[in-house]
Amino acid sequence: MPPPYPGGKGHPSTAMNPTNDTGGTTLAAAVRQRVAAHPGQSGLHALADARDAMAARIVLADAAERSLDVQYFVWTRDMVGRALLERLFRAADRGVRVRMLLDDVGTVPSDEVLLAIDSHPNIEVRMFNPLPLRSVRRLGMAVSFARVNKRMHNKSFTVDGQVAIVGGRNIGDTYFGASSGANSADLDLAVIGPVVAEVTAEFELYWNHRTAVPIAKVSQKTTTPAEFAARREALLAHHAAATQSAYAEMVRDSEFAGQLRDGALTWYWSQATIVCDHPDKVITSSSERETHLAPKLRELVENAAREMFLVSPYFVPGKDGVALLAGARRRGLRVVVITNSLSSTNVLSVHSGYQRYRRALLKAGVELYEIKANARRGRQRTGGGWFGSKCSRGTGASLHAKVFAFDRRIGFVGSYNLDPRSSRLNTEMGVIVDCPELVQRLPEQTELDLDHTAYRVEIDGCRLVWVAHEGDTEVRHTTEPGTTAWTRLKVRMISWLPIEWLL
DSSP states (O other): OSSSTTTTTTOOOOOOOOOTSTSSSHHHHHHHHHTTTSSEEEEEEESHHHHHHHHHHHHHHHHOOOEEEEEEEBBBHHHHHHHHHHHHHHHHHTTTTEEEEEOOOOOOOOHHHHHHHTTTTEEEEESSSOOOSSSSSHHHHHHHHHHHHHHHHOOOEEETTTTEEESSSOBSSSGGGSSSEEEEOOEEEEETTTTTHHHHHHHHHHHTTEEEEEHHHHHOOOOOHHHHHHHHHHHHHHHHHHHEEEEEEHHSSSHHHHHHTTTTOOOOOEEEEEEOOGGGGGSOOOOOOGOOOSSHHHHHHHHHHSSSEEEOOSOOOHHHHHHHHHHHHTTTTTTEEEEOOEEEEEEEHHHHHHHGGHHHHHTTTTEEEEEEGGGOOOOOOSSSSSSSOOOSSOEEEEEOEEEEEETTTTEEESOOOOHIOOOSSSSSSEEEEOOOOHHHHHHHHHHHHHHEEEEEEETTTTTTEEEEEEEEEEEEESOOOOOHHHHHHHHHHHHTTSOOGGG
């Protein structure tokens, strides 16, 4: 096998050739026959259940033989973050080349930890759009606000150039049903076939861009072999303890893990393509739309003929977005929007922007639903729909999935929220699929439980009403349910600030 980093770390690097370098891997053998039976199409497997999503990453990391490329906005130091990091270390110990591309603001580990990870000869860590001041990060953000306010929100996990995971989940306990507090309902797609090469091309574009800087060049700190050994020992001890937890047992017993063991994993086959912002987005004006993903999604809206089903945890449509959805309604389309309620959102400022547009959306005929904070205790089935599957732990739920379905045929799954930040500031990515068999599951399965997992927002005279179902009883709330007067006042005061362009 050639050296993992010809020319050393910090230099441009490219993906390993899926035919020559990874064509003989176990994963290649596992997917080759399936892909060959569906020429020109990609295989899709929805990861709605949080435990399945965790199991998929663990199983794939353990199966890696040549390369692991991971790209994330958030990577935390909690149980999930450490468990997956240990899996990457194990792969690197086997000779697998590991490339970690992390956003510098979203990533929680310190420079010392990142440098220790990077000191492994088979692992390279690069930080996207790094802050200029490392020790006083808040000051660094203030000094270069116009630049560092633009972040890499992309999320992908690609193994041996054969299998990739794309979707909404960051790496942390809350995204995988492992938090003792509120967990985030989310969705990823595992993909095989031609679309994996597109995921790899997107990663390469970002990895070799001038805004992706090796951590060794970003930080002035250093790490010694002894420090690396100590951190690795601590990681091993944490991993050993985590594998004995009830959560780890649930992951091992997940439906995905069982299907994979039995060779019974179901793939939907269709045309699929990756869409993404160009990384130049963070160094160019927000008005320069040539580098943006948003126009591609707008085309899907304009081409829809019957129905749009839009799931976005952070939803601030703005006047243009309201006009776009109102235009769809005038064309006769059914338009359904599902987002967080005030009680379930984790970003009050975003809710302050969203609430300005509720009346206009409802008057245009848009069906508006807001997820309950206790949605996990609703009447959801264990398998769930495309999002909102039953969490294994925690006291509540917050929506985090970004999923759009058009005419129950064309679907988008990715990192893109329907808000100004995704549209103009952050970089985003996702996969567009033409697969009625899979895409129709979003409205079909979601609507079975929607009355019990969300509030339907309506206009009653001059006021808004949140309609809920508790058992077989309909309950109508005249203030945002599950919230205090103080929370509602804070949101109102935030809404007075001229910050919508930041949301």
